[in-house]
Amino acid sequence: MVIGVERIKLALVDHMIWIIILGVSIFFCYTIPNFLTFRNFLFTLYVVSPLGLLVFGEAVCLLGGNMDLSLSENAGFTAMIVGVILVDWVTWLPGWTGIILMPLVGAGLGAVNGFFVGKVKINPFLVTLSTFLIFNWMTYYLRRGAIVRMPGALLIPGGGRIGGIFIAIPILIGMAIFLYFILDHTRFGSHIRAIGGNSKAANMLGINVGNTHFWIFTIAGALAGGAGLLYTGYLKCIPSTIAEGDIFLAFAGAIIGGVSLQGGRGSAIGALGGVILMGIIDAGCTMTAMDPALRGVLNGLILLAAILINKTRASLRDRVLMPK
Structure with missing residues (x-):
């Protein structure tokens, strides 16, 4: 049993993300004047809200022992197809229908990914790599440029405000709380963790592994569709490059937030911490006018750091739990 000092050590390991956030915030506050004001913090949350939903989607997949490489392209293709439907194909549809259509x-x-992974039993890396390419090229096929003229209602979730607060912020926080409840306080959440920890043992316990995999990818896809909606409102348009490449940041945010690459371990609140950290780093780069090419290098370093943090966290946890 883990008691006393060991319990404190374990809590520090499991909530390492908040220590990292504190350290990075102190660094930027020291190097950039007026960095961490309340107004800047709110705007930082707003900017990373679309990415946040991708992080949550990836976190759900990783918890179940999967990965989804196609989430960012899902967000982009979803935004583009719904935009084309409303602007070019079915112009009489009211703009608010797009708010419902994108998550659906x-x-x-x-669900397509979930079918091939959960029912056909194909490796999730291969399935989602394939759909990554399909969604990406379908986005370009639908529109080479950007959709600029869109119904105003479609921009509200990602760009509207209530009382001076961007609507995307409560959407992000509300989704984190909702996923926390689902993953930590429902049977379905315990099934996800059990499968992520050991799918064979979960199957022996009577858990329908294939069906659970299907719903994991379906939920992740719905979150990606929601991300596409927030990207649309944030950008005020739908370019063919929308959300392109953000899957790597989604991976980094989820892993830094404490979601294990080995599956079964992590939390939605920790993933939210990963989102906040990504936002703080992005804000620091913006305020220092970092060269875009260097920011690309930094993103790669962040992903590498996330993998190292995951390895270090697992090692520290094993050391704490090891019998004395």
Whole structure:
């Protein structure tokens, strides 16, 4: 049994993300005047809200022992197909229908991944790599440029405000709380963790592994569709490059936030911490006018750091739990 000092050590290991956030914030506060004001913090949360939903989607997949390489392209293709439907194909549809359609379309695309992984039993890396390419090229096929003229209602979730607060911020925080409840306080959440920890043992316990995998990818797809909606409102348009490449940041945010690459371990609140850290780093780079090429290098370093942190966290946890 882990008691006393060991319990404190274990808590520090499991909540390492908040220590990292504190350290990075202190660094930027020291190097950049007026960095961590309340106004800047709110705007930082707003900027990373679309990425945050991708992080949550990836976190759900990783918890179940999977990965989804196609989430960012799902978000982009979902935004583009719904935009084309409203602007070019079915112009009489009211703009608010797009708010409903994007998560539904995203869920449908995620269900395709879930079918091949959960029912056909194909490796999730190969399945989602394939759909990554399909969604990416379908986005370009639909529109080479950007959709600029869109119904105003479609921009509200990602760009609207209530009382001076961007609507995307409570969406991000509310989704983190909702996922925390699902993952930590429902049977379905315990099934996800059990499968991520040991799918064979979970199957022996009577858990329908294939069906759970299907719903994991469907939920992740719905979150990607929601991310596409927030990207649309944030950008005020739908370019063909929308969300392109953000899957790597989504991976980094989830892993830094404490979601294990080995599956079964992590939390939605920790993933939210990963989102906040990504936002703070992005804000620091913006305020220092970092060269875009260097920011690309930094993103690669962040992903590498996330993998190292995951390895270090697992090692520290094993050391704490090791019998004396």
